[in-house]
Amino acid sequence: MARLTAAREAEISTRLLKHWHETVPNDRMAHLVKDAARGFLRSLQLRLATQGVSLGHWSFLRILWEQDGLTQRALSQEAGVMGSTTLIALRAMESLGYIRRAQMAGNRKNMYVFLTPSGRALKQKLVPLAEEVNRLALRGLDEAAIATTRRSLLVMLDNLARDNLLAHAQAGDRAP
Template identity: 60%
Template structure:
């Protein structure tokens, strides 16, 4: 018999599918992107949890795998979250042995974040899980459709970023 959490996930999935296929198939694009993001994250979260890694740590690990040794503030900006959120996640990640938080003798103000050997090794385990989620997501799509979707989403990101910058400068 499935666990209660599995039944809940199945119910959520069925509701999302029913919403888009039956209830509001032509709803706003923003809602579709939000729901697509939600199901991507659920699929990734399920895979990460099998390795006792929290979804909230995934974003920080991805950034640190590319730019190890950045400040807590830089990490917050890259992740798009507030510094208190980053600090709480980093404290948990430090307790798990994924990162160390250090101050440099020449700059006692900034806190620098470094991956531990364990944090670095997680990359080999976790990145294939994210690649698997992406592979599942694009099954039955032609390569040109995936490329078109990617281009379209990048244009939307550019447009909305420029729009937001214009609003902030006004």
């Protein structure tokens, strides 16, 4: 995401709120979810920047905090980005000292990605920032509304995953 001025950010937020509250309050759910996700990401990006971490590195760090030592290809698949995008990000993260890449003795084909102590330590700094964004987004919602929203989004994810599997099966593809 390109760096925006505070005035431009405010303009985007104002336009978005007007869209949802006045112009087309009943627009498609997909658009509402997309705009909400963009709002989460913008808020998170602002906080990550205070720690000198880019939003693009956040996804890879989150995955590696859970599964250190993945191959570059597996990391790319987990993050849902192209291999070339992953390579660029990993090179930058390596130069920042967050990760190291290495081939294993028995497998010279694959490049494995490992967190450094610095990369591992970022978890204690960055996860609270993401939790802050979540608290901010959920402010004003009671526990029942949060639980309903969570259940609803999980049902949508399940429905879309089944649709994806069905589409691949009908096309004669293997499941992704």
